[in-house]
Amino acid sequence: MTIPIALTIAGTDPSGGAGIQADLKTFHELRVFGTSAITAVVSQNTCGVRSFVDIDPALIEDQLQAVFEDVPPNAVKTGMLSIVPAIEITAKILKQHGVSRYVMDPVMVAKSGHSLLSKEAVQSLITMLLPLTYVTTPNIPEAEIMSNMRISSLDDMKKAARYLVDDCGAFACLLKGGHMSDENAVDVLYSEGGFETFSSPRIATKHTHGTGCTLSAAITAELAKGKSVQSSVETAKAYISAAIEDSLQIGHGNGPTNHWAFNDRLSNRA
Numbered sequence: 001m002t003i004p005i006a007l008t009i010a011g012t013d014p015s016g017g018a019g020i021q022a023d024l025k026t027f028h029e030l031r032v033f034g035t036s037a038i039t040a041v042v043s044q045n046t047c048g049v050r051s052f053v054d055i056d057p058a059l060i061e062d063q064l065q066a067v068f069e070d071v072p073p074n075a076v077k078t079g080m081l082s083i084v085p086a087i088e089i090t091a092k093i094l095k096q097h098g099v100s101r102y103v104m105d106p107v108m109v110a111k112s113g114h115s116l117l118s119k120e121a122v123q124s125l126i127t128m129l130l131p132l133t134y135v136t137t138p139n140i141p142e143a144e145i146m147s148n149m150r151i152s153s154l155d156d157m158k159k160a161a162r163y164l165v166d167d168c169g170a171f172a173c174l175l176k177g178g179h180m181s182d183e184n185a186v187d188v189l190y191s192e193g194g195f196e197t198f199s200s201p202r203i204a205t206k207h208t209h210g211t212g213c214t215l216s217a218a219i220t221a222e223l224a225k226g227k228s229v230q231s232s233v234e235t236a237k238a239y240i241s242a243a244i245e246d247s248l249q250i251g252h253g254n255g256p257t258n259h260w261a262f263n264d265r266l267s268n269r270a
C-alpha cells in the first residue's frame with residue numbers, strides 16, 4: 001500500500017485552531033500522513049495573536065531538506081511565510097524537487113487583525129510562488145491585494161481569480177467567499193479557462209478560527225491522494241462546512257472548527 005504524504009510549510013498556533021496544528025489535524029482526518037516545516041513560532045489563541053518569531057531561513061531550509069530526502073511529499077501547502085527569505089527558500093525547494101501539486105494559501109492577516117506577512121513579502125509571493133502554484137486559495141482581502149482589484153460581487157471574484165491564473169501563472173485559483181455577507185458561503189474556482197462555484201449555507205457562528213488553513217490543508221490532502229483539483233476542492237468544501245457547522249466552543253474568542261465532523265457524518269451515513 002502506498003501511503004499519501006502531505007507537507008505543510010507554515011506558522012504555529014499553540015491553541016490548536018490554525019496554522020500547522022490545523023493542517024496536521026486535517027491531513028490526519030483525511031487519512032494522509034502529515035509532515036511539517038515551521039516558518040514562525042506564533043504566540044496566539046482564540047482571542048488573537050500576541051507576538052511571533054520568524055524561524056532562521058537556514059533552519060527552514062534544513063527542515064524542508066530533511067522531509068524531502070526521507071519522506072518526499074505527494075503534495076505541499078504553504079500558509080504563513082512571513083518574510084521574503086522564507087518565500088525564496090520555499091520557491092527554491094519546490095523547484096529543486098519538481099513539486100507540481102503545490103497549494104498556496106496566501107496568509108496575510110489573522111482574523112484578529114494581526115499581520116502575518118511583511119509588506120515587502122506580498123510581491124515575492126506573487127512573483128516567486130504563484131507561477132509554481134497548482135491551487136491558490138486567497139480570501140477576499142488577500143485576492144484584492146494580489147490582484148489590485150476591488151471585490152464586492154461574484155463577478156468581481158471571477159475577474160480576480162482569472163487574473164491570478166491567466167496573468168500571474170497559478171494553475172488554478174479558489175477564491176473564498178467567507179468574507180462576503182450572502183446567505184451562502186460561495187467559493188469560486190477558476191482553472192483551465194472555466195469557472196465552478198462551491199456553495200454551502202452560511203453558518204451564523206463566530207467560531208471560525210483557522211477555516212482558511214483547514215480548507216487549503218484539505219485540498220492538499222486530496223491532491224496528495226492523486227485526486228483532481230475539482231474533486232479535491234469538493235471534498236475540502238464538505239470538510240470545512242461540516243467543521244464550521246459543528247465548530248467547538250473552546251476558548252474565550254473565535255473558537256476552532258471541528259475536525260471530527262466530516263468523518264462523523266460519513267460514518268453516520270454508512
Ligand SMILES: Nc1ncnc2c1ncn2[C@@H]1O[C@H](COP(=O)(O)OP(=O)(O)OP(=O)(O)O)[C@@H](O)[C@H]1O
Binds near residue numbers: 200
Ligand atoms: N460562516 C460560514 N459559514 C459557512 N462557511 C464559511 C463561513 N465562513 C467561511 N466559510 C467557508 O470557509 C472557507 C474559508 O473561507 P474564509 O474566507 O473564511 O477563509 P479565510 O479568511 O482565509 O480563513 P482564516 O483566515 O480564518 O483562516 C471557505 O470555504 C468559506 O466559504
Ligand SMILES: Cc1ncc(COP(=O)(O)O)c(N)n1
Binds near residue numbers: 012013079109210212
Ligand atoms: C500560524 C497561522 N496561520 C494562519 C492563521 C490565519 O487564521 P485566522 O485568520 O483564522 O486567524 C493564523 N491565525 N495563524
